Amino acid sequence: MKLLSKTVLLSAAIGFLFILASCGQNGNSSKSGALSKSAAERVFVPPGEYDEFYAFISGGFSGQLTIYGLPSGRLFKIIPVFSLDAEKAYGFNEETKPMLETSYGFIPWDDAHHPDLSQTNGEIDGRWLFINANNTPRIARISLRTFETEEIIEIPNSAGNHSSSFVTENTEYVIAGTRFSIPIPQKDISIEEYKGNFKGTLSFLKVDPETGEMDIAFQILMPGFDYDLTHPGRGKSHGWMFFSTYNTEEANTLLEVNASQNDKDFIAAINWKKAEEFIKEGKYKTMPSKYAHNVYDETSHTATSTMKKGVKVLDASQLPGLVYFLPTPKSPHGCDVDPTGEYIVGSGKLAAALTVHSFTKMLKAIEDKKFDGEAYGIPILNFDAVNAGTVVQPGLGPLHTEFDGKGFAYTTFFISSEVVKWQLGTWKVIDRKPTYYSVGHLMIPGGNSRKPFGKYMVAMNKITKDRYLPTGPEVCQSAQLYDITGDKMELLLDFPTIGEPHYAAAIPASLIKDKSQKIYKLEDNKHPYATKSEKETKVVRNGKDVHIYMTMIRSHFAPDNIEGVKVGDRVYFHVTNLEQDYDVPHGIAMIGARTSELLIMPGQTETFVWEPRQVGVWPFYCTDFCSALHQEMQGYIRVSPRGSNTPLKWSLDGE
Amino acid sequence: MRIKIFVFFVITLLISACNSGDEGKVSNQSASNSFEQNTPKGQASYSDDVSAKNILQVAEGSKDHTTLVAAVQAAGIEHVLVNAGPLTVFAPTNAAFDALPEGTVETLLKPENKSKLAFILTNHAAPGSFNLKALKKEAKKGRKIYTAAGDYLEVKVDGDDVYVGGAKVLASIQTSNGVIDVVDKVILPKEK
Structure with missing residues (x-):
């Protein structure tokens, strides 16, 4: 019995060690231990x-x-945000065209950069995602319920909207900073007059806590540097925003050389709680800037674009306590704040080391006025007084x-x-x-x-x-x-x-x-051209405009035979998907229509315009393989000559 | 003996501790090389609280169709009735099944008769959406209903009543993926 126990114990000990050894390998090594999993x-x-x-x-x-x-x-x-998407008719159908309106007109493309998620108490909360357009400065908000772009707001007084779109820890603000400095307001001056005349702006967009809707609360007018990236303070540093800058040389040509001259550029620390006070005290100027605000309404399934005017601007060089500069070596790119809010990491993209600043030391340095001069009235803090440490030769x-x-x-x-x-x-x-x-x-x-x-x-x-x-x-x-x-x-x-x-x-x-x-409820559909049953389908002529109130359900359109359309008409297909079942979209496309298909979700209404140019009978069909009889889901429109008197009529199976 | 149990316990504990770093849904892939067990019922296992009910869900909610639902399950054709369709199902009531010769239903429900049962049931399904109004139109135009089992069912109108394949249509119910026409008879496929 004793012998048996010893054997058992011994084998147990071996097994024990074996398991420990395997366990240690798990995740740490590419060798496959007994219990570790392969990549x-x-x-x-x-x-x-x-x-x-x-x-x-x-x-x-x-x-x-x-x-x-x-x-x-x-x-x-793929969620369409800043570019046309023919697959989803984004920017092609009448409902989403307003999403791409700007003060420059309709813009079909942009360069999307930095997605960031909404937060509550410093933790991601799964409500919205924000992302910036870099070229024609805009911020978009995407719903994490519908996974669609719900809102796009243009940022005036900005160019190269790169240090965007980062969210503060209670989604108080989404931040958008200019990369390129420009004359603000814009004017016709020589490019050589850059230094001192060009400025940057850092925009603070207020976010409605219920709807998520954005509004430009204020902009901070900054010296003519390039503002590259930003991150919010959190925890102890909540209320501050940190931006990396480069081109503090204020070069306007061959930046690859001329913007790499200074030994140190800056991380700009913005006290946005202070900014709120200045706004309250009225220490802002209202600039007559124009910007588009585009909002997609989920019940009308339609976007509207509103041109807004005027933003409140705080001039950093005139308002002590608003902005401080933290010297950071060699054109910092990333500007990242650790989860505690204490450390601000500046990645000088030309530097041999990583610079880490301390928020606590920064506050002390401000209190002790440890300044090494100023730039355009903004204090430059002493490097050693704010520096927490350096990661030496990391890469x-x-x-x-x-x-x-x-x-x-x-x-x-x-x-x-x-x-x-x-x-x-x-x-x-x-x-x-x-x-x-x-x-x-x-x-x-x-x-x-x-x-x-x-x-x-x-x-x-x-x-x-x-x-x-x-x-x-x-x-x-x-x-x-x-x-x-x-x-x-x-x-x-x-x-x-x-x-x-x-x-x-x-x-x-x-x-x-x-x-x-999963679906949009038909009863909640407030689209002005919604058709909620086949009984309500109709075709209405208003001069040269012909409005087709059409429905789709497995597996037919109503109506599917239409006559009385003439060459030169503008034919609006207002199509409602009557399905109330998850994952049953229908599509529609018309031969010769100079636009994309529509891809319509259950309960939704969308519109495209077709301008018939030739006499004949022209088919349309469902573009999404919706059902077993999808191939049967088609219809015809008869197009008669301009002067003809073919009566307007429509039908489905003779009715 | 106690030592053995203890040792076993310790090892088990260690193994589970060791695995605990790998939470998530990738935990059971080593069980089998086939993953079909993840979706045993196909689309029929899916439901949500906002979509309109499909043919199977409506039938499952009807106390007059418990035999039909049991037969559909025994035949393993639930996924057909939740397919995108559109589909018309002529749904015999419990009374219709009861009217069959004694022992017919019991025999058909036996596992060895699964394919025969499926064949009979699919004779009650047709592609397309045919409610009472559409059936009347079919009758008027002299068109027949082609079933999934390959039969052509004649549609007749007698006064206000509509008959399909000899069965009287008692009611039409619109569902998300088609129509249920409640019928008073089981429509047996023609002998070929």
């Missing part, structure tokens, strides 16, 4: 099961936002930093194509992993918040070269997924992206998936 297993989501995170990745120069699942890297949807070309909530930071290095993990406080490098290639942004779910979900990190690469099957001169850009649960980062997956993935935001699926809209 393939860790990204594999079995058919029919869900991903753990939604990842919203900017489409860069596609102008759109893409939704992927993590860890699988599967693409779910080449630092760009962006995210945090795992466990005391570690992860910084991308464009030139050396790697992500470097380092420790806050000790500033020691813990690990480095290559990316393929030339990484820009990186993202940890909940990255811009007090509570990151430090399980995965996504690196977004500008260049892929030989990583995928070649597709001609233009090859895809990519995202790479890393497991960051262990001491060492581990590459799990590569996946291609749509357009250039500038930045991303991710959220646990459990926070939003159950709120996802």
